Amino acid sequence: MRNTHYWPLQLMLGWLNFAFTAPIIYLYLGLPMIMRQYGWSGTEIGLFQLAGLPAVLKFLLATPVDRYRIGQHGYHNWSMILTLLYSSILVLLAFFDIQHTSWGILFTLALTASLIGTWADIPVNALAIEYLPESERIRAGAIRSAATSLGAIMGGGVMLLMQTRLGWAWPFATLAALLGSGVLLLALTRTYTPIQHAESSTPHAGLKEWLSYFSTPDFRRWALMILLYFPFIGAAWVYVKPLMLDQGFEADRIATVVGIGGGFVGALASLLGSRLTRRSGPVVALPVFAFLSLASVGSLLLVSTFQMSFPAFAAAALFTALAMGAASGLIFGLMMYYTRPGLTAVDYGIQSSLFAFARTLAPMASGIMIGNFGYGGMLLGLVICLSVVFVLAITYRKHIKEAIHT
Structure with missing residues (x-):
């Protein structure tokens, strides 16, 4: 089969990686500048970065994804559920304006967003391994890296400008919408046939x-x-x-x-x-x-x-x-x-x-x-x-x- 057959799937996966990266960049590179503008201390800003710790614990988060397959299409269903949850947390963040929210509440929401976003990344990339042949994996890695770079521009630049001009809620609403579009794209992946049939559960993972x-x-x-x-x-x-x-x-x-x-x-x-x-x-x-x-x-x-x-x-x-x-x-x-x-x-x-x-x-x-x-x-x-x-x-x-x- 010609490699062009996989370009739509590659671009879908790339878009998901872009949509996953932009909120994380905004939370940990964009928000510290906004916090400083509103008089938050260096200690508060520094401790806020601890919300990024789930990224180091992916091996723990991955275990239930392999142990408990949800339905016939395990990785696919995990991806959709976690992406929806990720989007929902960002919508919730839009309602907690930094001027009227305590550090504890904002940190908890950011930590939850980081946790769900990190977790969602696992089944999505497992899908890439499952649906793409070996000849497409190097290209998939490159597209993911490119999407990450563009997500950094989106989260660390465009969203900051949006916050400055339109207010606190707009960046989170926009980023949630990006993730929502990702859920729709995930629905389209079912038109593809997995290269690896790895849908059986692994109860002892x-x-x-x-x-x-x-x-x-x-x-x-x-x-x-x-x-x-x-x-x-x-x-x-x-x-x-x-x-x-x-x-x-x-x-x-x-x-x-x-x-x-x-x-x-x-x-x-x-x-x-x-x-x-x-x-x-x-x-x-x-x-x-x-x-x-x-x-x-x-x-x-x-x-x-x-x-x-x-x-x-x-x-x-x-x-x-x-x-x-x-x-x-x-x-x-x-x-x-x-x-x-x-x-x-x-x-x-x-x-x-x-x-x-x-x-x-x-x-x-x-x-x-x-x-x-x-x-x-x-x-x-x-x-x-x-x-x-x-x-x-x-x-x-x-x-x-x-x-x-x-």
Whole structure:
């Protein structure tokens, strides 16, 4: 069957990932700025970020998805129910104006939204594994990465402008409507036939299955790559804007070029990276994209050390966005190959938890390095870490080649 047959399904899944990402970005990158405008303390804003903790617990949330199949189409029904719940929580948030709501209530609602959104992501991506052939998985990962980049623009930019001009409720209503459209699209996926028939329940999905995931050498090596491949380039991206602000560049220029421009570059890089991966295979893409990450952070270190002009910083920042988009698209695509029959949701949840843990830890460690050694010391540390990742990617190529056929 021609690959064009899968484009509608790919775009549906991409839209769902976009709709899932935008609210999370708005809650954890947009709301802190609004909270500050209304006089909330730094401590209150910092503690509010704890509402994002469910992302690290995906392996726990995935277990009931595989253990308790709802009806004949388990992943499909789980996806629809959780997406509806996610949308409902956002509608509820629209009624609790920040001016008249306590920190506790707002935190509880945000935590619930994060929990349901994280949970909904599991069966949706399990659906992608179930409905797409292996030849489409790299493209699916790239589309997911691109959708995440565009969701960041939507949640971290467009929704903030909407809140400023139209008020508190409008962003939440809009984001809820996006999720509502996702429910309608999920209904259309039933016109497709699953590639993998994994609808039988797995009543014993639990601790034994979590631990047994790491029992094979290929899965252990892959777990190491999840922990190391993306977080260092992701940490560099987190600190690009603060770095440029501390160089004295205007916030508006940084927001436009890095915030919006970087999001589009990251999305484009994900799609172009998918094309390269499908043509040359992961055996080529894995070390090439690792080298791009190393080179981009090296360019940030160079322009920072010599305190170059805004165009030089902007070029290095966009190069970093390009490397990050390519790396994340590859990781998301390859994750689909490392699942076991009947445990698709659990295995995806384990990988996502590892990814979220490392992605959270690396920026924290980078911030400590900035405090002790400055931006130059932090970037040098990331260059060293990415050099190790590059060597591991070269070493790991043959195992990717043996385990994956594209």
